[in-house]
Amino acid sequence: MPSAMPEIAVASLYQRYLVTRHTGRAVRLSVEGLVAELGATSLTVLDFGDVAVIDFSCADEVVAKLVLRAVDEETESSECFFLFRGVAQHHVDPMDSALRRRGLAAAAQGPKGEPFLIGDVEPAASRLWLAVCQAGAARLDDLAPELGMDEGDCGRILDRMCARRLLRRDGQAYHSLFYTFAEAERAGNE
Amino acid sequence: MSRVIEVPDVLDHKGFEGLLRALNGATEGEPARLLFNAKHVRWTSPYGLIGLLAAGRVARERTGLAPSIEAPENREVRSYWERMDFWQVAPEVYDVEPQATRPHGSSDALLEITPIRSHHDVHAVVERVRERAATILLNKLHYPRPSVIQFSVLLSEVCQNIIEHAEADGWVCAQTYKYRERLGGRDVVMLAVMDVGIGFEGSLSSEHSRRHGERWSAGMALERALLHGESRHRDPGRGQGLQAIRRQVDRWEGELAIRSGDAMIASPTQEWGDLEPMSTGLEIFPGAQILVVMPARLEKD
Numbered sequence: 001m002p003s004a005m006p007e008i009a010v011a012s013l014y015q016r017y018l019v020t021r022h023t024g025r026a027v028r029l030s031v032e033g034l035v036a037e038l039g040a041t042s043l044t045v046l047d048f049g050d051v052a053v054i055d056f057s058c059a060d061e062v063v064a065k066l067v068l069r070a071v072d073e074e075t076e077s078s079e080c081f082f083l084f085r086g087v088a089q090h091h092v093d094p095m096d097s098a099l100r101r102r103g104l105a106a107a108a109q110g111p112k113g114e115p116f117l118i119g120d121v122e123p124a125a126s127r128l129w130l131a132v133c134q135a136g137a138a139r140l141d142d143l144a145p146e147l148g149m150d151e152g153d154c155g156r157i158l159d160r161m162c163a164r165r166l167l168r169r170d171g172q173a174y175h176s177l178f179y180t181f182a183e184a185e186r187a188g189n190e
Numbered sequence: 191m192s193r194v195i196e197v198p199d200v201l202d203h204k205g206f207e208g209l210l211r212a213l214n215g216a217t218e219g220e221p222a223r224l225l226f227n228a229k230h231v232r233w234t235s236p237y238g239l240i241g242l243l244a245a246g247r248v249a250r251e252r253t254g255l256a257p258s259i260e261a262p263e264n265r266e267v268r269s270y271w272e273r274m275d276f277w278q279v280a281p282e283v284y285d286v287e288p289q290a291t292r293p294h295g296s297s298d299a300l301l302e303i304t305p306i307r308s309h310h311d312v313h314a315v316v317e318r319v320r321e322r323a324a325t326i327l328l329n330k331l332h333y334p335r336p337s338v339i340q341f342s343v344l345l346s347e348v349c350q351n352i353i354e355h356a357e358a359d360g361w362v363c364a365q366t367y368k369y370r371e372r373l374g375g376r377d378v379v380m381l382a383v384m385d386v387g388i389g390f391e392g393s394l395s396s397e398h399s400r401r402h403g404e405r406w407s408a409g410m411a412l413e414r415a416l417l418h419g420e421s422r423h424r425d426p427g428r429g430q431g432l433q434a435i436r437r438q439v440d441r442w443e444g445e446l447a448i449r450s451g452d453a454m455i456a457s458p459t460q461e462w463g464d465l466e467p468m469s470t471g472l473e474i475f476p477g478a479q480i481l482v483v484m485p486a487r488l489e490k491d
Contacts, residue, residue, distance in 0.1 A: 019316050054343075090340070101419075
């Protein structure tokens with residue numbers, strides 16, 4: 001399904017210590033408030049660059065529940081995407097565990113800008129996702145031969161990743177969230 | 191006239207069981223004021239020290255009277271109790287004179303006894319302990335740098351267990367030791383967290399007891415929580431904290447034990463330790479009592 005260029009926002013997490021479920025709930029509500037002010041299609045970046053500690057309970061409240069809502073609340077006219085930036089190795093374990101327990105995954109970027117997926121993802125999906133990230137935007141008929149995949153299988157995996165809010169589809173092209181963010185920024189969708 | 195409870199001379203997790211036997215015996219029959227006689231205590235672990243607070247709190251609840259306590263005669267033990275701020279916290283439980291509070295961090299303790307009543311306390315503990323934890327974990331235990339953050343996460347999750355599941359206040363404390371007998375003088379960090387709330391059996395029963403029928407017990411509740419990540423909530427995001435703690439302690443080749451009701455589960459356990467994977471038929475005691483032992487690495491990387 002083609003989607004409009006999303007409105008983008010960068011959410012501050014306010015806390016160096018993202019610990020306790022109570023704190024996580026407060027942070028999530030504040031991010032949800034920010035998302036509610038954006039258009040029907042939105043991409044929100046959560047920057048973990050200043051987060052010294054995130055525990056498992058807080059990761060569930062902030063990361064897993066935001067992604068869960070984005071996946072569950074998909075409608076014909078609205079799509080919410082989340083991108084987690086500045087995710088260091090010490091953030092990964094709690095975030096990954098929280099996402100896996102709910103069968104979810106999320107797009108992340110390390111402190112040096114390297115893209116990676118966290119959570120529950122098949123290796124084939126992970127390879128495809130990285131290929132899309134490298135290209136920025138790519139079509140099925142480019143991706144399948146490049147990765148030596150059957151076109152039908154490749155298309156199903158890509159569409160599933162769009163439904164899981166790991167990629168964004170625009171017509172025949174699949175866009176990485178990093179590319180989408182850069183494009184939206186260029187278009188002044190802030 | 192007070193009934194006297196003799197505090198075991200070695201007040202660790204085993205001594206705590208003796209203390210509970212004495213407590214349960216002393217609170218049978220007509221309620222009477224209790225005196226905890228700790229004069230002969232020769233050694234106390236963090237688990238034993240906050241265990242004394244937990245036992246005192248239960249004594250107070252059962253008798254309706256604040257128990258009194260005799261301080262240890264042994265100078266080292268007395269000094270340790272002081273350094274761990276025992277006498278600052280004791281007036282909440284025992285009939286003792288309030289002591290002037292001193293700033294945390296003025297002793298050599300990794301974490302002095304700290305009451306946990308809300309998420310604010312968990313934040314405070316995690317933020318306060320970070321520098322000291324870094325010094326101890328890196329220099330004494332020779333753990334890699336990421337362990338400092340992992341310890342903060344562990345601390346946060348064990349303390350949250352009180353807030354999320356106990357429906358009562360609790361305490362946390364941690365200290366380093368040399369394990370002379372078992373580990374040839376290697377340093378260990380010992381962390382203890384306790385409450386006297388509803389315990390694991392109480393917390394999980396509404397969701398799980400019907401499924402297990404008559405087999406439902408404190409031991410089974412501990413097993414479901416620690417080994418299977420179950421909690422009283424149906425939400426699949428809940429219950430991961432204890433499993434995460436267990437994985438982390440396993441990576442550090444340490445030990446984790448949780449006592450609740452009349453059972454204690456330990457996982458992981460180590461050859462040098464004395465914890466059984468599961469002990470049942472212990473003295474009944476409310477709440478949850480958690481022990482974490484983290485040994486120094488043998489060689490620096």
